[in-house]
Amino acid sequence: MAAGHRVARLLLEWYARGHRDLPWRRTSDPYRIWVSEIMLQQTRAQAAIPYYERFLVRFPTLEALAAARENDVLALWAGLGYYSRARNLWRAARVVAAAGEFPRQYDAIRALPGIGDYTAAAIASIAFGLPHAVLDGNVLRVVARVENDAADIASARTRERFRAVAQGWLDSREPGHFNQALMELGATVCLPRNPMCLLCPLAACCQGREAGTAAQLPVKLRRTVTVELERTLLVIRRRGKLLLRQNGPDARRLAGFWDLPTPQELPAARVGERLGEFPHTITHHRYTIVVHAATVRRVGKEYGWFDAAQFGEIPLCTTARKALKLTE
DNA sequence: AAGTCGGGGCG
DNA sequence: CGCCCAGACTT
Numbered sequence A: 001m002a003a004g005h006r007v008a009r010l011l012l013e014w015y016a017r018g019h020r021d022l023p024w025r026r027t028s029d030p031y032r033i034w035v036s037e038i039m040l041q042q043t044r045a046q047a048a049i050p051y052y053e054r055f056l057v058r059f060p061t062l063e064a065l066a067a068a069r070e071n072d073v074l075a076l077w078a079g080l081g082y083y084s085r086a087r088n089l090w091r092a093a094r095v096v097a098a099a100g101e102f103p104r105q106y107d108a109i110r111a112l113p114g115i116g117d118y119t120a121a122a123i124a125s126i127a128f129g130l131p132h133a134v135l136d137g138n139v140l141r142v143v144a145r146v147e148n149d150a151a152d153i154a155s156a157r158t159r160e161r162f163r164a165v166a167q168g169w170l171d172s173r174e175p176g177h178f179n180q181a182l183m184e185l186g187a188t189v190c191l192p193r194n195p196m197c198l199l200c201p202l203a204a205c206c207q208g209r210e211a212g213t214a215a216q217l218p219v220k221l222r223r224t225v226t227v228e229l230e231r232t233l234l235v236i237r238r239r240g241k242l243l244l245r246q247n248g249p250d251a252r253r254l255a256g257f258w259d260l261p262t263p264q265e266l267p268a269a270r271v272g273e274r275l276g277e278f279p280h281t282i283t284h285h286r287y288t289i290v291v292h293a294a295t296v297r298r299v300g301k302e303y304g305w306f307d308a309a310q311f312g313e314i315p316l317c318t319t320a321r322k323a324l325k326l327t328e
Numbered sequence B: 001a002a003g004t005c006g007g008g009g010c011g
Numbered sequence C: 001c002g003c004c005c006a007g008a009c010t011t
Helices: A004-017 A030-039 A045-058 A062-067 A070-077 A084-100 A104-112 A117-128 A137-146 A156-169 A177-188 A206-209 A318-327
Strands: A227-235 A241-246 A270-282 A286-294 A303-304
Touching: A004 A156, A004 A177, A030 A045, A030 A084, A045 A070, A062 A084, A070 A084, A084 A206, A104 A117, A104 A286, A117 A177, A137 A177, A137 A206, A156 A177, A227 A270, A227 A318, A270 A318, A286 A318
Parallel strands: A227 A286
Antiparallel strands: A241 A303, A270 A286
């Protein structure tokens, strides 16, 4: 292994010379850092920024979030994906508000709903200066390349070994900057397809670059199989309002979200003109969504009529938004 | 350990 | 078209 303190020094010097000006790097408020880390789970920084800004205007403090209704939190999260993040964030806010203070130790942070190993280490290091190395997709890639390690990163043992490597590199005097620098490197230089080794501060101590294997690392053996599906959505208008159906609170996907009804859910509907279609992907399901106009007599209580002005205030799922855009 | 959850960007 | 993204949780 390259000497840890050398990696840390090179990384921190590189990071100090310049990095992206992300909004959550302008605060030391644990609540804001927490919100950012939840939004950044499996989400690119650029995609999270507008959601982060809006969320903190609406919920500027942990107490404000804890006092909110779950549906209002979901409405602000609509479009960002992985909605259990929003529900867990809201649940955890209520736990922390009841306790009176944001937890300052790794184990207590890790115990909150929606906070796993990565997020606990990120909050502990960035908000409280605790010496915990983060392990995310960026760090996995940088470690695999610097160490020229072709082990399968889908394996838990490999991930634990890589985390230990990052922990060995960590500069415990500034763990927050170190972790952010390592992730920044993965996000801007040590890119998945085309690592920009000529710009990399770790090039001189990167065994993957030396061996010419960097672009092939890391190795991930497990791969996903995507399934093609088709689904019909109905646009039913009455007196200027649109009919939507709310998923139950225990629905597997998009719980609590409003969506356009389908002919299966609403067999009484009379399906009319075909308005168009669009593609939509959910994890490994690739849908072709076909949109029809329709009419209906009466509907159950899970349905509601909404006008366009309300679409920003409710958790409205992306398929419905896309379908409505189609009909404009 | 494998499956699931969203949605978009990129080569 | 497949892979990846500042992962967590359930089975």
